[in-house]
Amino acid sequence: MKHSITKWSLRSVVWLIYAALAVGILWGVLYIVQLNGPTFFFQALLDGVRLGFVYALIALGYTLVYGIVSLINFAHGDVFMVGAFASFYAITQYGWGFVPAILFAMIICTVLNVVIERVAYKPLRDAPRIAALITAIGVSFFLEYFTALRWVFGADFITYQRPFPVVVWRFGGLIITNITVIIIGLTLLLLFVLQYIIKRTKMGKAMRATALDKSAARLMGINVNGIISFTFALGAALAGAGGVLFAIAFPQIWTFMGLMPGLKAFVAAVLGGIGSVPGAFVGSLLMGSIDVMVVSFVPMGSRLRDLFAFLVLIIVFLVKPTGIFGEPQSEKV
Amino acid sequence: MLLEVNDLHVAYGAIRALQGISFHLEEGEIVTLIGANGAGKSTTLRTISGLLRPFQGDILLNGQSIIRTPAERIVPMGISQVPEGRQIFSRLTVRENLEMGAYTRKDKGEIARTMERVFTSFPRLKERLNQLGGTLSGGEQQMLAMGRGMMSRPSLLLLDEPSMGLAPILVEEIFEIIKEINQQGTTILLVEQNAAMALSVANRGYVLETGRIVLEGSAQEVLENPQVRTAYLGE
Numbered sequence: 001m002k003h004s005i006t007k008w009s010l011r012s013v014v015w016l017i018y019a020a021l022a023v024g025i026l027w028g029v030l031y032i033v034q035l036n037g038p039t040f041f042f043q044a045l046l047d048g049v050r051l052g053f054v055y056a057l058i059a060l061g062y063t064l065v066y067g068i069v070s071l072i073n074f075a076h077g078d079v080f081m082v083g084a085f086a087s088f089y090a091i092t093q094y095g096w097g098f099v100p101a102i103l104f105a106m107i108i109c110t111v112l113n114v115v116i117e118r119v120a121y122k123p124l125r126d127a128p129r130i131a132a133l134i135t136a137i138g139v140s141f142f143l144e145y146f147t148a149l150r151w152v153f154g155a156d157f158i159t160y161q162r163p164f165p166v167v168v169w170r171f172g173g174l175i176i177t178n179i180t181v182i183i184i185g186l187t188l189l190l191l192f193v194l195q196y197i198i199k200r201t202k203m204g205k206a207m208r209a210t211a212l213d214k215s216a217a218r219l220m221g222i223n224v225n226g227i228i229s230f231t232f233a234l235g236a237a238l239a240g241a242g243g244v245l246f247a248i249a250f251p252q253i254w255t256f257m258g259l260m261p262g263l264k265a266f267v268a269a270v271l272g273g274i275g276s277v278p279g280a281f282v283g284s285l286l287m288g289s290i291d292v293m294v295v296s297f298v299p300m301g302s303r304l305r306d307l308f309a310f311l312v313l314i315i316v317f318l319v320k321p322t323g324i325f326g327e328p329q330s331e332k333v
Numbered sequence: 334m335l336l337e338v339n340d341l342h343v344a345y346g347a348i349r350a351l352q353g354i355s356f357h358l359e360e361g362e363i364v365t366l367i368g369a370n371g372a373g374k375s376t377t378l379r380t381i382s383g384l385l386r387p388f389q390g391d392i393l394l395n396g397q398s399i400i401r402t403p404a405e406r407i408v409p410m411g412i413s414q415v416p417e418g419r420q421i422f423s424r425l426t427v428r429e430n431l432e433m434g435a436y437t438r439k440d441k442g443e444i445a446r447t448m449e450r451v452f453t454s455f456p457r458l459k460e461r462l463n464q465l466g467g468t469l470s471g472g473e474q475q476m477l478a479m480g481r482g483m484m485s486r487p488s489l490l491l492l493d494e495p496s497m498g499l500a501p502i503l504v505e506e507i508f509e510i511i512k513e514i515n516q517q518g519t520t521i522l523l524v525e526q527n528a529a530m531a532l533s534v535a536n537r538g539y540v541l542e543t544g545r546i547v548l549e550g551s552a553q554e555v556l557e558n559p560q561v562r563t564a565y566l567g568e
């Protein structure tokens with residue numbers, strides 16, 4: 001009896017929080033629209049969605065890897081950083097164009113992430129989860145500081161030279177650049193390819209099978225270690241592309257540039273439901289929008305943006321820890 | 334001899350699950366391994382499939398040792414396991430589950446032909462091809478697990494308690510199909526707690542008790558053994 005009352009009141013509290021959130025968001029949007037006019041609002045929304053597409057490229061790697069080995073690969077943001085630097089060298093030192101540069105970045109990141117998995121995570125596969133998590137944080141620090149050495153990438157901010165001129169179009173008051181079009185177009189293309197791999201190919205099916213039940217997968221003759229490597233490779237290729245697109249949008253790179261986007265993409269993956277591919281995408285669009293909205297409309301927003309990102313994480317953990325598309329944890333064996 | 338197990342010892346840490354068991358299978362046989370909970374039946378099958386490594390003893394497939402071969406290379410050598418509790422892929426469709434069973438095979442036409450053969454044994458799977466594995470009933474899941482196990486076209490099929498949790502009628506049906514699969518040329522190692530049922534289809538049987546084989550013989554001999562009758566047949 002007592003049990004059912006607490007359960008009921010807990011549920012009503014959750015609904016109250018939902019309602020408060022909905023009212024708050026609606027009020028916020030209306031307030032913002034009347035404050036600076038709709039154009040300004042839609043510009044911020046567009047920029048936010050654009051940033052969200054880049055976050056999605058990182059968040060998918062978190063979610064894919066988590067789905068298969070239940071590990072938050074905290075070094076993932078740093079793989080993204082290496083992608084940005086790889087394309088930087090390809091463009092400024094070798095004079096490569098955009099497409100070869102982005103392919104180069106994707107390949108470098110793939111190799112890097114597969115090596116990280118083999119060297120750092122694989123030996124800990126049967127260890128307590130916290131051990132692998134701490135290792136991941138260690139790998140992250142290693143990548144950030146090691147690449148900051150003078151004879152690697154160096155510790156300074158470097159201006160990223162875009163491989164193409166920026167073109168600006170205006171629709172009413174709305175500004176759209178070719179960068180926005182490229183980010184959204186390319187990300188959608190990569191998402192489509194990823195979805196095809198996961199749903200239709202033999203490797204993708206084996207990946208889903210392995211995520212569901214590793215010992216059953218081995219009984220099918222699936223090389224589980226190979227599938228895990230493949231998953232790290234897929235996530236890294238997306239993060240590498242994300243690093244290039246991010247650098248093109250915000251052309252200042254340094255070895256710690258992966259930290260915040262990495263963490264926000266992680267929040268996005270949790271918001272969408274960690275382990276869920278559509279969740280990572282939707283969560284990222286929301287996260288990018290929140291990020292830019294805070295900068296655009298909250299007083300001192302550019303300083304508070306990171307705070308808001310982690311506020312989102314806390315709210316998700318309080319209200320629905322499984323995220324928007326998350327399944328109940330019992331689903332995983 | 335298709336499979337020969339010699340003095341097999343397997344442990345989980347300090348727990349010694351198998352303490353020197355030996356048995357063999359001739360081509361075309363149905364051999365059953367019966368025993369109570371915790372006797373080590375599943376451990377035996379998991380070791381044959383390469384999921385566990387013995388610390389002593391050997392397993393020979395067609396005279397060749399396989400104890401150092403990883404699980405994923407044992408499947409293409411002709412051994413397939415239908416694990417205890419089915420372990421079907423709950424969020425893959427029936428079709429995808431069957432495809433995973435054929436993971437180590439390349440020829441698409443041949444795979445399609447095997448799938449048709451599975452459908453003749455389990456017509457119900459054909460009606461549910463696009464349904465998620467996890468939404469099937471327990472009996473259907475057992476059929477899917479067996480169909481999936483057949484998809485690699487094994488010469489030796491390991492079945493771990495296929496009757497577990499099924500209604501008596503369904504158990505009869507499953508055992509009919511086991512006989513059928515065997516008649517089409519697949520050797521079968523059947524692990525069961527339902528001793529009466531298992532011995533009724535098997536050629537030979539072994540009785541396993543706390544990691545040791547305590548009795549072996551033709552199905553008839555095992556069935557008529559007084560200890561078996563009291564311990565496993567409830568008499």
Ligand SMILES: Nc1ncnc2c1ncn2[C@@H]1O[C@H](COP(=O)(O)OP(=O)(O)OP(=O)(O)O)[C@@H](O)[C@H]1O
Binds near residue numbers: 526
């Ligand atoms: N993963 C494990 N870790 C530790 N001990 C285990 C593990 N799996 C099995 N055991 C132990 O090994 C022994 C044999 O287990 P096994 O699963 O092979 O028995 P079984 O004959 O298949 O029983 P059942 O009929 O209940 O399925 C048991 O004592 C069991 O507790």
Ligand SMILES: [Mg+2]
Binds near residue numbers: 375376417493
């Ligand atoms: Mg068992």
